[in-house]
Amino acid sequence: MNRFCRGAAGLWISAVIGxxxxxxxxxxxxxxxxxxxxxxxxxxxxxxxxxxxxxxxxVEPPAVREGRRARRLSxxxxxxxxxxxxxxxxxxxxxxEDQNAxxxxxxxxxxxxxxxxxxxxxxxxxxxAKFMDDMAxxxxxxxxxxxxxxxxxxxxxxxxxxxxxxxxxxxxLKLHGIYVPESSLEGLDELRALFDEIQGVxxxxxxxxxxxxxxxxxxxxxxx
Numbered sequence: 001m002n003r004f005c006r007g008a009a010g011l012w013i014s015a016v017i018g019x020x021x022x023x024x025x026x027x028x029x030x031x032x033x034x035x036x037x038x039x040x041x042x043x044x045x046x047x048x049x050x051x052x053x054x055x056x057x058x059v060e061p062p063a064v065r066e067g068r069r070a071r072r073l074s075x076x077x078x079x080x081x082x083x084x085x086x087x088x089x090x091x092x093x094x095x096x097e098d099q100n101a102x103x104x105x106x107x108x109x110x111x112x113x114x115x116x117x118x119x120x121x122x123x124x125x126x127x128x129a130k131f132m133d134d135m136a137x138x139x140x141x142x143x144x145x146x147x148x149x150x151x152x153x154x155x156x157x158x159x160x161x162x163x164x165x166x167x168x169x170x171x172x173l174k175l176h177g178i179y180v181p182e183s184s185l186e187g188l189d190e191l192r193a194l195f196d197e198i199q200g201v202x203x204x205x206x207x208x209x210x211x212x213x214x215x216x217x218x219x220x221x222x223x224x
Contacts, residue, residue, distance in 0.1 A: 070219075071122045072123075072124050072128070072223050073221075073224070074120060074122060075106055075109045075111040075120070076111070078102060079102040085156070085174065085175065086139055086142075086143040086156055086212075086216075087156045088139045088142040088143050090102060090139055091138070092104045092105065101135065108127060108131070109128060109131060110122065110125075124222075124223070132216075132217050132222065133213075133217060135216075136212070136213040136216040136217050137213055139216070140157075140209050140212035140216060141209050143156060143157045143212065144157055144158065144205055144209050145205070148205065157171070157212055161204070164192065165188060167208075168180075168188045168192060168195075168211070171211070171212070172191075175215045175218075176215065176218065176220035176221060178220065194210055194211055194214060195208070195210070195211050198211075
């Protein structure tokens with residue numbers, strides 16, 4: 001009896017397994033396909049696109065920062081500073097006597113007389129530049145000639161006549177307020193070239209006059 005039951009049970013299990021295998025084999029085979037990207041999520045950026053012209057775009061210009069404009073020295077500042085720096089006045093012959101040229105030409109130089117003109121003109125102009133060239137030529141010539149008659153410790157333009165670069169540093173500091181260390185030639189190259197050029201065709205005194213004129217009429221001296 002037991003053997004019969006065991007045999008029947010074995011047949012039943014085999015039948016069930018066989019049916020299950022047959023059912024599995026009869027299921028349709030599904031092959032997974034990769035998902036295609038959506039055209040909405042991914043667009044071909046190489047696809048030509050029609051460009052619509054909307055017209056010019058108005059862009060606000062950047063704000064311009066306005067600083068203080070450079071102004072030249074006033075006539076009164078020049079009148080007082082030139083004799084202090086070089087020991088000489090700029091003079092002009094009026095009749096039979098010499099007068100201070102800053103006084104004689106004050107109106108042409110832009111100084112107010114508070115009668116016809118109540119505001120001083122401090123704008124650079126070709127006329128002002130011409131007068132300053134005349135002033136520098138006269139004053140520098142007199143100052144260099146006067147230095148030749150002074151002792152070394154009393155000279156105002158050429159206290160270091162035996163060392164050109166040292167004297168240029170002295171003038172750069174005195175006239176322009178710019179200190180040049182002994183180890184540097186910054187700002188002195190052009191002045192040294194001017195000195196050598198004039199000395200090559202004239203003499204040392206003329207070379208120092210030329211350097212003095214160039215420095216006295218430079219923006220570092222005339223403007224602030």
